[in-house]
Amino acid sequence: MSRVIDVRGLNKSFGDKRVVRDVSIAVDEGRITGFLGPNGSGKTTTLRLLCGLLTPDSGEGEVLGLNFRTESSRIKRQTGYMTQRFSLYDDMTINENLVFVARVYGLDDRADRVDRALKRLGLAERRDQLAGALSGGWKQRLALAAATLHEPKLLLLDEPTAGVDPKARREFWDEIHALAAEGLTVLVSTHYMDEAERCHDIGYILHGELIARGTGEEIIDRSNLITFNGEGPDIDHLAHRLATQAGVVSASAFGAAVHVSGVDRAALEQALAPYRQAPYRWTEVKPSLEDVFIQLMSRETESVQEGHDA
Numbered sequence: 001m002s003r004v005i006d007v008r009g010l011n012k013s014f015g016d017k018r019v020v021r022d023v024s025i026a027v028d029e030g031r032i033t034g035f036l037g038p039n040g041s042g043k044t045t046t047l048r049l050l051c052g053l054l055t056p057d058s059g060e061g062e063v064l065g066l067n068f069r070t071e072s073s074r075i076k077r078q079t080g081y082m083t084q085r086f087s088l089y090d091d092m093t094i095n096e097n098l099v100f101v102a103r104v105y106g107l108d109d110r111a112d113r114v115d116r117a118l119k120r121l122g123l124a125e126r127r128d129q130l131a132g133a134l135s136g137g138w139k140q141r142l143a144l145a146a147a148t149l150h151e152p153k154l155l156l157l158d159e160p161t162a163g164v165d166p167k168a169r170r171e172f173w174d175e176i177h178a179l180a181a182e183g184l185t186v187l188v189s190t191h192y193m194d195e196a197e198r199c200h201d202i203g204y205i206l207h208g209e210l211i212a213r214g215t216g217e218e219i220i221d222r223s224n225l226i227t228f229n230g231e232g233p234d235i236d237h238l239a240h241r242l243a244t245q246a247g248v249v250s251a252s253a254f255g256a257a258v259h260v261s262g263v264d265r266a267a268l269e270q271a272l273a274p275y276r277q278a279p280y281r282w283t284e285v286k287p288s289l290e291d292v293f294i295q296l297m298s299r300e301t302e303s304v305q306e307g308h309d310a
């Protein structure tokens with residue numbers, strides 16, 4: 001398996017605002033890497049730097065075996081990019097949109113390429129429908145068809161399924177995995193837990209820094225987070241009360257249960273002590289990825305309170 005991205009010390013500022021801070025990242029061929037983090041943490045900017053759409057202030061390394069600073073135009077030609085907003089033409093059909101994209105890229109065998117993309121993404125029967133008349137899920141498929149029409153080696157997806165229903169999201173991700181199985185390397189920014197769980201690897205970005213990296217399992221193991229699952233009456237109020245206790249990083253209701261997490265076992269036990277009796281039932285559970293991300297995000301609140309330099 002070859003290394004598709006190997007970049008070190010990436011920095012980017014807009015004016016006096018540092019948006020990406022010393023990011024180093026390595027990604028192997030055929031891997032799907034998800035970038036998570038709060039709004040404005042630098043996910044989109046990092047993706048754009050890696051494919052040469054933005055020029056970094058500093059950093060070195062290779063993307064697709066090319067120098068990512070001096071050969072960005074060659075990298076761009078082998079990269080597909082799907083932006084957050086639907087960027088195709090509502091008043092053109094699916095087919096017309098794809099033919100148009102093929103022309104803009106100057107692709108050969110246009111009709112064949114478009115046919116293959118339509119078949120692959122299950123769009124063939126809808127080829128004459130106006131893009132503007134499609135539901136969110138079908139629009140995303142069309143956008144994916146357009147972004148992969150030139151058969152890129154690297155695919156960047158910026159919050160690809162925002163506002164798309166779970167079934168369409170699942171199908172979209174099945175397709176992403178099929179593409180990855182053929183060797184396409186995928187970088188995706190997302191806020192959705194189910195998407196994070198479908199990535200091979202995850203990077204968590206906070207204030208432009210890559211503060212956690214690895215598989216979901218590795219990130220959970222390294223978090224040192226302790227989580228208890230509690231059941232009993234009036235769970236919503238219990239979650240609310242526990243959330244403000246010392247030693248509790250997060251307390252959230254999930255249906256009829258509450259997930260309470262912390263990093264200091266003694267302090268967490270102390271917070272739970274008043275409720276360690278009937279009718280409440282507690283079991284220690286493995287933290288979920290969501291529990292860990294909430295903990296990572298709580299560092300943001302702390303650093304804002306401490307006056308993080310912008």
Ligand SMILES: Nc1ncnc2c1ncn2[C@@H]1O[C@H](COP(=O)(O)OP(=O)(O)OP(=O)(O)O)[C@@H](O)[C@H]1O
Nearest residue numbers: 014015019037038039040041042043044045046189
């Ligand atoms: N072209 C630009 N000029 C100035 N500031 C920018 C530019 N692009 C992004 N920013 C700022 O950089 C910061 C990081 O933005 P970015 O879009 O990378 O974050 P993000 O993590 O992708 O956020 P979201 O989850 O909301 O999409 C934000 O404060 C944003 O306002």
